[in-house]
Amino acid sequence: AGRVTGGLPFPNNIVPRSMWSRNAEAFLRVIGSFPTAGGVVLPSSPELIRVPYQEIYRFYKNQYVARIDYSISPKANFFFRWVRDDQNEEQPTGIFTSSPFPVFPQFREKPGRSFSWNLINVISPSMTNEAIVTYNDLDQLVDVTPGTDPSMYDKDALGFRIQELYPQVNVRNRFPRFSCGVGDCNFSNFPANWRSEGTTYAFTDNFTVIRGSHTFKFGTFLNRNDNAQQPSWTDALNVSFSPSFINPNDTDQTFANMLLGNYTSINQSDGIYYGRFRFFGMEFYGQDSWKVNRRLTLELGARYVYLGPTYTLGKFLMYYFDPARYDPAQAVQIETARGATQGSIIPGSGDPFNGMVQEGSPGVPKGFSKHRWNQVSPRFGIAIDPFGDGKTSIRAGGGIFWERIRQNNLNFDGLGNPPLAFNPSIFAGNIDDVSPALLAGGVRFPQGIRAWSAEGKNPTIYSWSVNIQRQLPGQTSVDIGYIGNLGRHLMDVRDINQLPLGTTINTPILSNANGVANAVRPYRGYTSILFTDFGSNSNYNALQVRVSRRFSANLTFNMNYTWSKALGYTETDTEDIGYFLDRRRNYGPLDYDRTHVFNMDYVYLLPKFGTRIGHPAARLILDGWQISGITRFSSGRPLAVTLG
Numbered sequence: 001a002g003r004v005t006g007g008l009p010f011p012n013n014i015v016p017r018s019m020w021s022r023n024a025e026a027f028l029r030v031i032g033s034f035p036t037a038g039g040v041v042l043p044s045s046p047e048l049i050r051v052p053y054q055e056i057y058r059f060y061k062n063q064y065v066a067r068i069d070y071s072i073s074p075k076a077n078f079f080f081r082w083v084r085d086d087q088n089e090e091q092p093t094g095i096f097t098s099s100p101f102p103v104f105p106q107f108r109e110k111p112g113r114s115f116s117w118n119l120i121n122v123i124s125p126s127m128t129n130e131a132i133v134t135y136n137d138l139d140q141l142v143d144v145t146p147g148t149d150p151s152m153y154d155k156d157a158l159g160f161r162i163q164e165l166y167p168q169v170n171v172r173n174r175f176p177r178f179s180c181g182v183g184d185c186n187f188s189n190f191p192a193n194w195r196s197e198g199t200t201y202a203f204t205d206n207f208t209v210i211r212g213s214h215t216f217k218f219g220t221f222l223n224r225n226d227n228a229q230q231p232s233w234t235d236a237l238n239v240s241f242s243p244s245f246i247n248p249n250d251t252d253q254t255f256a257n258m259l260l261g262n263y264t265s266i267n268q269s270d271g272i273y274y275g276r277f278r279f280f281g282m283e284f285y286g287q288d289s290w291k292v293n294r295r296l297t298l299e300l301g302a303r304y305v306y307l308g309p310t311y312t313l314g315k316f317l318m319y320y321f322d323p324a325r326y327d328p329a330q331a332v333q334i335e336t337a338r339g340a341t342q343g344s345i346i347p348g349s350g351d352p353f354n355g356m357v358q359e360g361s362p363g364v365p366k367g368f369s370k371h372r373w374n375q376v377s378p379r380f381g382i383a384i385d386p387f388g389d390g391k392t393s394i395r396a397g398g399g400i401f402w403e404r405i406r407q408n409n410l411n412f413d414g415l416g417n418p419p420l421a422f423n424p425s426i427f428a429g430n431i432d433d434v435s436p437a438l439l440a441g442g443v444r445f446p447q448g449i450r451a452w453s454a455e456g457k458n459p460t461i462y463s464w465s466v467n468i469q470r471q472l473p474g475q476t477s478v479d480i481g482y483i484g485n486l487g488r489h490l491m492d493v494r495d496i497n498q499l500p501l502g503t504t505i506n507t508p509i510l511s512n513a514n515g516v517a518n519a520v521r522p523y524r525g526y527t528s529i530l531f532t533d534f535g536s537n538s539n540y541n542a543l544q545v546r547v548s549r550r551f552s553a554n555l556t557f558n559m560n561y562t563w564s565k566a567l568g569y570t571e572t573d574t575e576d577i578g579y580f581l582d583r584r585r586n587y588g589p590l591d592y593d594r595t596h597v598f599n600m601d602y603v604y605l606l607p608k609f610g611t612r613i614g615h616p617a618a619r620l621i622l623d624g625w626q627i628s629g630i631t632r633f634s635s636g637r638p639l640a641v642t643l644g
Contacts (some may be wrong), residue, residue, distance in 0.1 A: 015251075021261025021432050026159040030175055031185060033152065034101040048183045053101065058090040075122040085112040095142045096190040104153045104174065104189045105145040112138040126210040134202045142194040144172055155236075163435035164237045165268040165424070177238040181254025188238070195274070196229035196412075213291045217301075221283040227310075227407065228276045231416035233269035234423055239431065240265045246340045247428045261431035270422045275415045276314040277407065279367070282306040287379070295388050299381030299397065306375065307404045307458055309367025310411045317359035319417045320368040321451035323496065323531075326355030326523055334446070334519035340427040343516050344443040345525060352444055352525055353419045369456025375402055391471040398464035405458065409491060409573055410532055414450040423447070446518045446525055451496075452532035457489035459534070459573075475552040480545050483564075487538035491573035494580040497521045497529040501579065535583060538568030538590065557602035566593040589638040596635045603628040 010016065039049035064084040071077050087110040089095070092102035115135040122128050144153065151157040155175040164170055172192040179186040202223040209216050241257035242264050243250050249262040257263070287301030312318040332350035335341050345352055357364050365371060381397035415421070425445055426438050467481035499520065504510045513519035523529060542564030549557050569577070569586040577583050603626060610622035 010256075015256050015259045020259050021430060023160055023162055023261060023431050024259045026155070026161075026175070027178065027180070027258055029158050030103060030187065031180055033103055045183070055092055055102070057092075058088075060086075060088045062086045077120045079118050081114075081116040081118070083112075083114040085114070086110070087112075090145050092145075094189040097188060099187050099189050100184040103187065104192075105148050106142055106190065106192065107145045109141045109143075110138065112136070128208045130204075130206045132202075132204040134200070134204075136198075136200045136202075138198045140194075140196040142190060143192050162237065162431060165266070165426070165434070165436055165439060166270050167436075169233060169269050169272055170235050170237075171272075172235075174236040176236050177234070178241065178258065179254065180258055181241065191233055191235040194230070194232065197227060199226045200224070215289040217285075217287040217289075219285050221281070223281045225279050225281075225310075226276070227278075227412075228274060229412045229415075230272055230274040231413045231421070233272055233416075233421075234267060235269070237434065238267050239263050245338070246342070249428075249430075263429060263431055265425050265427050266429075266431075266434060267423050267425040270424065273316045273415050273421055275312050275316040275318070275412075277310050277312055277411050279310040279404075279407075280306075280308040281404070282308075295385040297383045299379065301379040303377045303379065304375070305377060305402050305458075306371075306373055307402060308371060309365070309369040309405065309456055310407050311367035312359045312411070312415070316415060316420060318368075318411070318415050319353070319356045319358050319420055320364070320414075321355050321417065321449055321526075321529065322357055322368075322454060323355060323451075323523070324454075325357060327351075330354050331524040334513075334516055334524065336514040336516045336519050338514065341443050342514070343518055344445050347443070350525065354525055355523065356417070356419065367456075369405070369452070369454055372456065372458055375458065377401060393469045394467070395469070396464075396466045398462070401461045401463065403459040403461070405456065405491070406573060410450065410452050417449045418447055446521075446527045448528040448530070449526055450530050450532075453534055455534060457534040459490050460488045462486040462488070475550040476547065477549075478545070478547050481543075483540070483542045483544055485540050487536075487568065489534040490536040490538060490568070490570065491532055491534060492536040492570045492575060492577050492583070492586075494531050494533060494577045494583075495528045496531040496580055497523045497526055498580050500581055531580075536569040536586075538566070540564065540566045551603075554605035554607075555603070557600065559600045560598070562597040563595065564593075564597070565595065566590045591637055593638055594634045594636075596633070598631075598633045600631045601629070 034051070036049050036051050039051035042048045042050055062084075063086075066082045067079060069077070069079040088107060090105065090107045091098070092105045093099050094104055095106040095108045113136070117133045119131045120128070121130075153175060154173050155162065156173060158175055160175055162176065174189075174192060175187070177188045179188075200223060202221070204219070204221050206217065206219040240263060241254045243252045243254065243257070244264040247257070247262060247264045249257075249260065250264070251257055251260065251262070283303060283305050285301060285303040287299070290298045290300065292298060330351040331354060332352055333346045335344045335346050357368075359366070359368075377400035379397075379399040382395065384394045386392055386394060422444075424439060425443075429438070463485040465481060465483045467479060469477060469479045471477050499517075499522070503520075509520055510517065518524070518527060521527075542562050544560065544562050546558065546560040548559075549555065567588065568590050569583055571591045577586055579585055606625040606627065608619070608623045610617075610619035613619075613622070
């Protein structure tokens with residue numbers, strides 16, 4: 001915060017009402033809309049009141065299912081299945097992000113539909129075919145809760161007299177986003193009228209044929225996914241009254257600045273970019289279940305997988321950042337002199353969109369990422385009865401599995417990249433004077449963007465297992481196994497626009513830029529560049545033991561124990577790498593690593609004491625009781641140690 005170095009204090013530290021901005025009362029009306037009856041003043045902070053409040057969260061879910069079966073012939077059967085799955089939730093303080101009290105209640109509606117057409121045909125006693133066509137649709141809407149009095153949130157009804165920078169993006173005419181600087185007084189709800197659509201078309205065909213000791217299966221899976229969504233946007237004018245040296249009328253108090261209307265900065269999104277996204281998938285498989293003899297069975301198969309990247313189409317096309325296309329010679333210059341425009345891009349100094357390429361540009365594949373066409377995953381399994389007595393079994397298997405790159409990580413918010421989307425900032429003025437005309441004098445500041453590797457590798461899992469099962473006396477069996485898997489090409493996030501460690505030590509590089517970090521970043525013109533890469537790995541190895549008893553002599557139970565270790569770089573596909581140049585620093589036990597896990601479930605039927613007594617009342621009261629339960633013990637999660 002800046003320090004006030006001149007001027008006179010207000011008498012008794014009270015801002016005269018005559019100096020308030022014409023919007024001050026509207027801001028106070030928002031802050032004071034929550035009833036404080038029954039509240040208690042906090043002795044340590046007399047400006048705060050603690051008010052008991054019970055928030056009521058409402059959740060509704062209804063599912064409707066219909067199915068029609070039709071026997072076409074003795075060898076052909078058809079069925080149609082329809083599902084409607086509606087979900088609705090209401091949150092008085094808002095969805096996704098919340099206000100300190102219920103001034104802008106929101107709901108989230110998720111209507112879903114599913115249609116499935118299935119045809120099963122018995123071609124011959126040894127040959128069948130199943131064909132499935134599906135259509136699935138899931139929409140979402142976040143908006144103001146129906147029945148909400150507009151006087152709670154409508155800026156005109158609250159008495160605001162502000163012209164916004166981009167009035168068209170504030171679809172519910174909501175009051176400005178602001179913080180008053182006292183307690184939990186921050187109003188920055190999720191935008192109203194946020195929407196998304198998701199539609200999937202899929203075709204599946206499975207063909208089975210038996211030839212001697214072989215059971216062959218061949219199949220196809222084709223799908224197309226169409227989504228529509230916009231990145232979250234700043235719908236209402238975002239106002240900062242925080243103290244700052246760049247504000248010539250700063251009082252050094254956020255609340256006083258709010259009353260006077262003297263903002264440090266304002267910003268607002270310039271549009272709502274409801275984009276459309278699409279991807280295709282294609283898979284083929286073949287499998288042979290071969291019963292070599294009564295003691296040996298082999299499972300052999302392979303699956304061809306194409307998981308096409310998500311790309312944009314329609315009115316709004318995504319801009320991708322390609323580090324290879326960033327030209328340092330075209331980098332912008334950053335204003336380092338102290339003042340309202342410090343840190344801004346000097347107009348005409350370079351290309352503010354350096355390294356950006358639009359969907360469909362020459363040399364840019366759909367979705368920007370490389371299309372991985374030739375992915376074949378083998379599958380193998382074996383089952384052996386080593387003694388031929390049916391009491392011992394040795395099983396082993398393994399395979400390779402690919403996963404699609406998740407759209408939420410990259411595409412949906414990536415549509416907010418410049419130059420398509422812009423969130424201009426204007427500094428040091430009075431709230432009463434805000435209008436679109438201020439944009440003519442606005443400056444562009446470096447903007448944070450999302451990017452990802454053009455390699456576009458699909459996350460891959462290599463999985464294998466070996467198990468030995470043995471039947472024991474007393475209706476009991478034991479299963480001992482080793483389970484392992486390796487994760488490769490897993491997604492992580494790095495900010496590639498950081499300076500390497502040590503860059504600013506014992507050098508004047510930062511002081512020469514007057515402390516403006518954005519002036520010395522590797523990719524000048526941007527702040528953070530959240531770059532999703534496909535270089536994280538993980539591994540899991542476990543010994544698993546299970547003892548089971550079938551129900552006999554009034555007792556059944558299952559006991560299992562796992563001794564395992566899970567190691568890797570990241571727990572989720574959105575986790576940041578701590579130091580962007582050295583992923584290995586993140587390697588260690590994962591959050592979900594549990595070295596020891598023991599589970600037991602059991603049911604024991606108690607003896608019929610009433611029957612032994614022989615009296616009808618005793619049988620009624622004492623017979624039919626059982627003891628059952630589930631017991632679980634596990635090691636704790638790894639301890640995270642931080643410094644700083």
